[in-house]
Each structure stands twice: as C-alpha cells, then as structure tokens.
Amino acid sequence: MTADGRHYFTALGEGRYAPTEHVQGAWSPDEQHVAPVIGLLLHALEHEHPREDLQWARLGVDILGFIRREEMQVTTRVLRPGRTIELLEASVEIGGRDAVRLTAWRLMSSDTAAVAGQEHAQMPAPSELEPWHGMDHWDGGFIASLDFRSVPGSRAGRGRTWVRTDVALVGGRDDEQASALASWVGLLDTANGTAGREAPHDWLFPNVDLTLHLHRVPEGPWVGLDTRVSWGPTGIGQTASVVHDEQGPVGTLVQALTLRPAG
Template sequence: MTSDTDSSTALGLDRDTPAFYRRLGPGLYAPTVHVQGAWRDDEQHMAPVSGILAHELDLHEPREGMQLARISFDILGMIPARPSRVEVRTTRPGRTIELVEATMLVDDRAVVRAEAWRLAAHDSQAAAGVELAPIPGPDEMEPWSGTDTWEGGYIEGLEFRVDPERRPGRTRAWIRARNALVDGESCSPTADLVRLADTANGIAVRVSPREWMFPNVDLTVHLFREPARGWVGFDTSVTMGPTGLGITSTTLHDELGPVGRAEQILTVRQLPGG
C-alpha cells in the first residue's frame, strides 16, 4: 500500500502549509495534505470542506446581529483534492431571516452544496433552557489516535480525547485541529466548529472501515448559540439498518456545554472480501 506521504506527494498536495487550505483568490482555494480524506488519498475530507463553505458563508454580505442557526450540506460526489472554488448567493433575503447558499466546485463540477439559515439575534435569556445532557470535559477523557482506525492527512492533524467506556456505535469524545482553516486568515468560532462536525461519523464506528464502507452523503448542523472556540465535543451514536442505510447522530459541545446537534445519513456497503 502506498503511504500517505508518498501518495500526497504524488498528488502534489502541499505538506508545508500549516492550514487546511491556501487562498488562491476570491472564493478559490488550494487544499493541502491536511484535508486528505479517509476513504481515498486523492479526495478531500468533508470536514474541512464544510468548514471552508461555512467560512465563505460568513464572508458573504455579512450584517451585524445575524447568526448562523442551521447549515445543511449535500455531498454530490467524490471531492477531488484539487483547487476548489466556492460560489455563494442569497436565495431568500430578509431583514431578520435569510437563506444563503454556497456551492463548492472542482474542475467546474459541483461537489458539495450548502444551505444556511441566518437569523437575527434577540434577547431570549428569560426563555433560555437546555435539555441536552453535558459530557465530561477533555481533561477527563483519554487520548486516542484516530490513525489507528483511519488513514489520511486530515485525521493525522487532529487531537482526540475519548470516553474510556466507548463502544462500537456509541461514544463521547473531544476533538481539536492542530491546523488553521485557511493559511493567514482567521475564521469565526462557528466555522471553527463546523469544520470538525463531519468527523462524528468516524469516532463511533459500529463496524470496521476495513470491512465496510459507510460514508455520509449529507451533514446538517443546528446551533442554538454561537460556540466558543477550542475543543469540540461529540456525544455520538451510530445506527445502521438492514438495507444499507445508517444515521450518525451527535450532540455538539464546546467547553461551556452543549451547543447544537448534527445529523448524517450513511450509505452502508460491505467491501469486497470484507
């Protein structure tokens, strides 16, 4: 098997830039080895892709007092690890509620489409309440090497803490990235969280990825407040049905507590010889 180092070099992926992407121009990005996918070495992992789409949504017609409440991604096919362009447009303008769409294209082919609801901020402290359960902090969990289960440059660049009582299909974990989203740029705390959310499908695996494929074809993140920057917590369960479908369901956390939910639908297929 070709090593990650050899394959990324052959693909021309940048190993020196300490970020997921280098900006090449307005809406145009070069992926580095740190976005390399877990299923194929010539693809981008969906997690940093979702982060760059969230970043471009943040940059599109920003207005004071608007906040991202939901972002939903549809994965339209394999995402090649080549220069990627993001196009953004407002599809439903409004003073307090608006819908914005972003599409990533590689070689002029749409590979991921995102829709985001941005809602106006209001004082709702008197009605505030959270029914999502907290999880132990990262210092209370054990280090884990994601490369024991997965391959690819994206996984190599993450730091994990996991529940020692984790089991197949169910875990609690904390993740943070060692690399910035875009070289030389800052991103919002929301984009910082979104760029890790897709990792949920790889931390509570129910079956071995060496015997089964179970990639997600979508990702939806709902937030009820802006997250704090830092570790991202996952309280994740994986359900697989008998006809090739699965669901990965996650409560997302920052170090202040629960912050939202993420859902992914899976296509489950046994690998040849698995």
C-alpha cells in the first residue's frame, strides 16, 4: 500500500473486494473502470496459484457488462494444468452476475538471452517528457488518479503515452500485497482513451475486451502505450498498442470497440 494509504480495492477476505472512489469509471459515475479490475484479476491468480517457474504470456479479458461500483466476489481456477504450460481463469461477480472474465496463459521460464530480439521502435523515456493533461476531458476517479506523459506529435487516432499511478492496487490486508506486475497490468486499459478519434462527449467508444501478449516480463511503474486507433464505417473499432516499460517494448495490446454517438 502507498504511504498515504490510498488503494483501488480493499481486500475483505475469501475473495471479496470493495472498490474505492479511485476506481470510478469514465463513462458513468456508478461504474468501475475496467483497468484496475484487470489488475485485480491477475493479482488473484498470482495470490491463489503461485508458480515462480512460469511467466505470463497472454492475458485475454472479456468485459461481460456494466461493472457496478459495488462489492465484488473474485473466483479463480486452473483450466489446463501443466508442468511447463498452464491456462488459468479469474472472474469477477457483482450482485450475482459475472462482470469481467480473464483467461491467462503462463509458460515455462528459461534462458533465451542469446537469441532475444524484437522489432518495435523505442519510445522517448517518461523522464524526458512534461506532465500531460490531455486526459482531463475524461471523468471519473480512476483517470484522476493517474500521471500521464505524452510524446509530442500525438494526435486523434495516434498517440504515444506513458502512464503510472501512486495508488496501490489492493489494501486492507497485509497478506494481499499486489505484485508490481499486477499493478502494471491494472493500467493497460487506459490505451483506448489516450488516442480516441473523437471526443468522448460526442462519441461513445467503450471496449468490450482486452488482449495482451508479452515477450518479456515488464518492470513498472511506467506503462508506455504506442497506440493506433482505427474506426470502421459500421460501428466497430480497434485500439492497438505496442506496450513498453522504461527498458523498451514488452508486448502488444488490442481492444475491440463498439461505436455510437453520445446522447
């Protein structure tokens, strides 16, 4: 937990969590932003099914409906156990209804440094950039809890942005300290808002999913999002990002969007 005690979720025990004001969503004051919920689901998997010999390779999130800002029940299970490969699932239930589901592959760790490489371009470091207030048009306690930096030249539909938070993912219980990775993952869903093609008071463009593929373990606290947003002519869009930490690219992120005029 942070020194000032702020956190996104209060752990109540037995898989129950209470959201704080810092998770308030951008589209409605009564909803939770899905970003910290995703981090919480990964935390639950790490807490309930620890495996230091395996590392996360893909996180697939489905947003099943409105995420009410109410007490949640988180459940986890191993879908495909294995010595070198596992598939796990975590889900959030609110008021007797599933709200968010995460499936995650984790794979064996080994030494492949001799052949390591990737083809994505670097981003300027966040320390080289000034604080960015381009997200101030978004409502909600979650966006207000974040610190943003933007690379000059970003525009609607194309942005390069860094984001971090000083709010802890989980508080309330000493035995539920979230990992740096879970906290990092809890920032990824901001990608869709950093380079929207239209202003959110004119158009609604919520994502219904999020898929992250990693080629190495990221190190926080900064999440870098090299993002491109495409909107099609029949109501469907896509936000696609190369995801970075301060050492460079770590993977890719894609979100499917549903588009509609506001009002």
